[in-house]
Amino acid sequence: MKIFHYTSAAPTHIDNDQAKGIDARVVIGRNDGADHFCMRIFEIAPGGYSPKHAHAWEHELFIHSGEGEAYDRGAWRPICPGTVLFIAPGEEHQIRNTGARKLVFACLIPSGVPEL
């Protein structure tokens, strides 16, 4: 069994022309022997956002803390602690932080695709 606080994993910082203010961590993945799916934890700073994109695999998200919005078929929908999102393969999506503190969520993907 592996038990740890997610903040003890080293983050990858992402700031580019498509994404802003992100610290991403792979917390359970292939290196742990997780053969079916992978857990990543994302922190998005106030004003930050993930890329608006689509890909061939699904996301399962759980919002832990903070406030934000998710892009879904042309509209922005509010997300808050306790919100669950299922983003099916091929669906365009983006997450942005509209609050004053970090937006933190778990985002899971199937094995066999890039972990980050």
Place this chain on the structure above:
Amino acid sequence: MKIFHYTSAAPTHIDNDQAKGIDARVVIGRNDGADHFCMRIFEIAPGGYSPKHAHAWEHELFIHSGEGEAYDRGAWRPICPGTVLFIAPGEEHQIRNTGARKLVFACLIPSGVPEL
């Protein structure tokens, strides 16, 4: 895309000789077209616990709120908001709430096993 607060899903209450004070929800599963893995949200009341058991599939957990302990190879290890747990196939495990408020966590399993 499916977006909702986990509390809007109907819970299954579990109280028996092996588990106490649990409200369990399948929030993303086969009925949503999630073909690879399934997200459940568990709420454990103060003093409550999940069964001490083992099975052939893994768990990936993220602790959302509350305080508790996880049974791991004969010892109880503290868990708190932000704790991540990877429970490999075959590992005996149990979660108990040692705090004064609900212990809430996401627990993910691969597809093809009982969702609850």
